[in-house]
Amino acid sequence: MKTSIDIAIIGAGPQALTLVMHLLQKKKTMKKRFMVFDPSGRWMHQWHHQFGGFQISHLRSPSAHHPHPNPQALRTFGEHRRNEFFPPYDLPGTQLFQDFCEDLIQNWQLQNTVYPARVLSLTPVQRKFQLHLSTGETFTARRVVLAIGAGKPIIPDWAKQIQWRDRLCHSSQIDLRKLNLRGERILIVGGGLTSGHLALSATKQGATVILMARRNFQEKLFDADPGWLGPKYLKGFWAETDWYQRFRLLETARNGGSMTPSVMTQLRQQQHQGKVILSPQCEVEQAVWQENHWDVYCNNSQLLNVDRIWLGTGHQTNVEEHPLLSLIRERYPLQVINGLPVLDSHLRWRGCELFMMGAYAGLQVGPVARNLAGARMASDLIVPALTKSSVALK
Ligand SMILES: Cc1cc2nc3c(=O)[nH]c(=O)nc-3n(C[C@H](O)[C@H](O)[C@H](O)COP(=O)(O)OP(=O)(O)OC[C@H]3O[C@@H](n4cnc5c(N)ncnc54)[C@H](O)[C@@H]3O)c2cc1C
Numbered sequence: 001m002k003t004s005i006d007i008a009i010i011g012a013g014p015q016a017l018t019l020v021m022h023l024l025q026k027k028k029t030m031k032k033r034f035m036v037f038d039p040s041g042r043w044m045h046q047w048h049h050q051f052g053g054f055q056i057s058h059l060r061s062p063s064a065h066h067p068h069p070n071p072q073a074l075r076t077f078g079e080h081r082r083n084e085f086f087p088p089y090d091l092p093g094t095q096l097f098q099d100f101c102e103d104l105i106q107n108w109q110l111q112n113t114v115y116p117a118r119v120l121s122l123t124p125v126q127r128k129f130q131l132h133l134s135t136g137e138t139f140t141a142r143r144v145v146l147a148i149g150a151g152k153p154i155i156p157d158w159a160k161q162i163q164w165r166d167r168l169c170h171s172s173q174i175d176l177r178k179l180n181l182r183g184e185r186i187l188i189v190g191g192g193l194t195s196g197h198l199a200l201s202a203t204k205q206g207a208t209v210i211l212m213a214r215r216n217f218q219e220k221l222f223d224a225d226p227g228w229l230g231p232k233y234l235k236g237f238w239a240e241t242d243w244y245q246r247f248r249l250l251e252t253a254r255n256g257g258s259m260t261p262s263v264m265t266q267l268r269q270q271q272h273q274g275k276v277i278l279s280p281q282c283e284v285e286q287a288v289w290q291e292n293h294w295d296v297y298c299n300n301s302q303l304l305n306v307d308r309i310w311l312g313t314g315h316q317t318n319v320e321e322h323p324l325l326s327l328i329r330e331r332y333p334l335q336v337i338n339g340l341p342v343l344d345s346h347l348r349w350r351g352c353e354l355f356m357m358g359a360y361a362g363l364q365v366g367p368v369a370r371n372l373a374g375a376r377m378a379s380d381l382i383v384p385a386l387t388k389s390s391v392a393l394k
Contacts, residue, residue: 005035007386008131008141010324012038012114013046015357016147017101018067018375022383024108025069030387034113035141039134041116043105044098046149051094053175055201059097060193060222060260062089065372066097067104069379074100088221122324124331124352143353145382150315150359150370151322156189158284159311165289170311171198182206187296187304189284190312191217192257198310200266203275210304211267212279218258224367228253237366243337246363250340253367257314284309317359328354337363346385347378353393355382 007030009016016036023030038045050056063078063085064071074092077100078084084093092100105111117133122144124130131139153170162168171194184207188195191213199209211217227233233253240246259267270276279298286297287309296304318339319325332351335342340363344350347361357378359370364381368374385391 003138004140005033006141007034007143007145008119008129008139009034009036009145009147010038010119010131011147011149012036012040012043013147013149014044014067014101014372015149015375015378016145017043017104017110018372019145019147019357019379019382020110020113021067021104021108022069022376022379023386026383027387031113035139036114037117037119037131037133038114039116039118041114043110043114044101048098049175050172051098052177054171054194054197055176055204056094056197058084058086058091058093059372060091061372063092065376066092067101067372067375069376077103119324121327122354123327127352129352129354143355143386145355145357145386146324146360147357148324151317152315153311154313154316155311156284156313158286159309162287162289167289167294167307168287168309168311170313171195172315174198174310176201176205180205181308184208184307185210185305186308186310187212187284187294187306188310188312189213190257190314191215191259191280192312192314193223193259193263194314195257195310195312196259196263196267198312199276200263200270203270208275208277209270210277210279210306212282212284212298213257214281214283215256216280217264217278218255219261219264220258221260223258223371224253228367229373234366243335243342243363247337247340250362250367257312315359317362319360328352345381346391347381348385348393351393355385357382 063074066074078096081096084096117135119131120134121132122129129141129144131141153172181202186202186207187210188199189212195211199211202209237249267276271278283299284296285299288295294306294309296306319341320336332349334350343356343364347355347364361378362369365374365377
């Protein structure tokens, strides 16, 4: 096998699949020039794991958002499956979206393009990169695209101080298909959609859930206003030259976690039936394991007894803490604003041919960077730099 490649794409999630689709649409011959690395050896493994594991019926994003360059492609694919589009904006069902992505992968013969390995380190060598893999192999790539997801789980301080066991876990570790929760009391910490989905699925299995958030529960159709998909808000965002101010715009637009109105309505219904307790403006101070349950002490003097604690506390996106980037930062220092890199207009790390997608491209792509819509925007910026020599780094 060739161990010297042109483009290494690290991660095989929706961001990477979107990039590959856009790349091949632009230039079919690019297929011979890239390799994708992901420990699962499959496309979209993490996505399917989270949708299956949380038992989510449909996407939050409308049907125009998906990896194919033609926004209509999913709607056309699902023409005869109209009952799998959910109101209010034709939100695609989980299975429909999965089948659509599988169809793209088959049609473009991408099944065997994911190499089953984790990239453990990235070393700049002259103007190239050495990738050291979990398999013990080393590859050399001229260009690298990082599409590695949102970063590491955020663990609150109180949870860092106690001994972990399977009855305390971050949402990214949960697979409801493997649990039997009948009769259990579960504390879910965090006010985002992930927590909402977990709460509803757990009650369906017969559990009672306490859903706790630092602030009031926010109800929003999308995690960022659709104005962020186009010039309405992005024009002002891109015109902002103070990077800290841009970061603030990003934070304000996302405004922490939120639930969709549909999930919030279902939670209130479950609340009326006594299966969900909503606990806004409340924080855990300490949790102590007592042989068969947790005693949880909260900042409003409440003491809760629960069987499990799940953390829906999100992920931290910080290039300064990502081990894959430590040698890159040493060799090519660049400005970092609260964990986010200041990339060039092609989402390229300044000074080298390393491109970043997803949440890491937030300062350039805006608040939807981590979503499917952001993947398309990022691909539009990266593809010209990968295909045209005029935009290659000089
Ligand atoms: C419950 C839930 C529902 C969501 N619903 C929507 C929705 O409806 N619409 C929407 O637009 N967004 C949604 N999102 C956001 C969603 O996470 C992103 O759209 C999408 O999964 C991000 O894609 P990604 O490719 O960046 O990351 P991932 O899907 O996490 O893929 C990254 C891949 O990179 C791999 N990887 C990481 N490090 C390495 C390494 N060192 N070497 C090799 N491989 C590596 C991982 O194994 C993983 O397979 C949702 C998120 C959650 C949690």
